[in-house]
Amino acid sequence: MENLTALDPRGPVAEMQMSLIQLSLYIMIFVIVIVFTIYIFVLIRFRERPGDTHIPKQVHGNRALEFIWTTIPILLLLLLAIPNVMDTFTLADTGVPEEGVDEALLDEDEAVEDYLVVQATGHQFWWEFEYPDLGINAGQDLYIPTDTRIVVELEASDVIHSFWIPSLAGKQDNIPGITNDLWFEAPEEGIYAGKCTELCGPSHWLMDFKVVAVDPETFAVWAENMAEPDEELTEPSGEVAVEGREVFENNCIGCHAVGDEGSPTGPNFTNFGERTVIAGFLEYNEDNLHDWIRDPESLKPGNDMPAFDENTISEDEMDSLIEYINDLRVLE
Ligand SMILES: [Cu+2]
Structure with missing residues (x-):
């Protein structure tokens, strides 16, 4: 299916996730190259040669070596952990004030001005999209305006589903009785493939949906006609x-x-x-x-x-x- 890939990110959230994938990949390549270089060097340098029966010098407890191979992995893990933890907090914060929190008390940088709340409910085997502030109920196609923060509240009516739009954002579970949330933005107009990514029954693999990103003016017309059809x-x-x-x-x-x-x-x-x-x-x-x-x-x-x-x-x-x-x- 078209653009069902996290490797071609089309928005800030997917880009952030892609950069974490790249960072871990580069660290892994670095480790693999070093380990295999040493491995091949040792295989050749210390192999048994005909006529040579002497046993190499036996060493135990080389402080310098112990220090190096303990410190390098710690540094690599820190390099991996710091951006991961920071991005996790950024992604967990939808920027929308929680109910009961006085908006005036919020730090101005924290509050997002322009956002749209959508409730996405997973059903066996289709998606329902409600826009509580606009009085809209839509099925299967999630219409959104471009360049707007979309805050998705995830719910499920029967079993656990999981919401994933690989090229925009992902992924988070829809759990009956619990509301999870995530946010994403689509800077460009277009149709983005979405999928349920939690095994939820015999037709789980067919539980697809589409995100249709349109310019804000078109979205306003769509919203008006959906709420009160002309x-x-x-x-x-x-x-x-x-x-x-x-x-x-x-x-x-x-x-x-x-x-x-x-x-x-x-x-x-x-x-x-x-x-x-x-x-x-x-x-x-x-x-x-x-x-x-x-x-x-x-x-x-x-x-x-x-x-x-x-x-x-x-x-x-x-x-x-x-x-x-x-x-x-x-x-x-
Ligand atoms: Cu599902």
């Missing part, structure tokens, strides 16, 4: 789509919501037509959407979505449902 955007555009909405209301609304109509049991559908993948991993096209609705279990074992066969949704109804879903957009 009638013109949610109204089905043609006759077929109107029928599709009826199919949706008869079959899907018990688990999926469009705007504030429907249930938050499954992923929110308000901007479904803007997704690039279905169910986190299937390429977005009508055939895949059709196959997914007909038999989700065979594609993503263990997920909660029921199958809809032709007795429940006929092929004609399916066509109109897909047209309606494709139309669900909040941007443009």
Whole structure:
């Protein structure tokens, strides 16, 4: 999958983590080179030669040597530990005042002015993103504005999951009953691959999500339309789509919501037509959407979505449902 790598960092947090990876790698290379050089030198210099039966001088307790091979590892460990501990504290501090702390008492440098709080809840096997300050519930795609600190509060509804966007930040566990947090920023617009990185059931490996970083103006439009969908955007555009909405209301609304109509049991559908993948991993096209609705279990074992066969949704109804879903957009 595209940019599912921590080795191509695209933001301050991932860069910090990458520099720690590099530092440990350089230290390891340094140690390996020295150890192997001495090893090969000793193998050649002190090997048994034909006719030479003398036993080399036996030494014990060379103070200088003992001192050198104790001190060098201590220095290397310090070199590794200092930036690691410092960065750990930097990453642990979201910069957002904790509840009950008077903001005025905070050091001005410590408080971050511009931030956005998102609650990311892991479910078997999909991601829910709530924006408590904006009144938004979104599924699978985490929309964020560029150049803004994103503070993610991690929760889980069933088992332990783990939140990871390799090129932006990672990773931290979503644990039922406990709220962990992390922060990251995306300086550049783009789509960043995210993944659950804690074995959470049979379809753990398909529990993917996307971070969609857009400029702050676009984000404002997205947020406004997600919180209160513009009638013109949610109204089905043609006759077929109107029928599709009826199919949706008869079959899907018990688990999926469009705007504030429907249930938050499954992923929110308000901007479904803007997704690039279905169910986190299937390429977005009508055939895949059709196959997914007909038999989700065979594609993503263990997920909660029921199958809809032709007795429940006929092929004609399916066509109109897909047209309606494709139309669900909040941007443009
Ligand atoms: Cu998971």
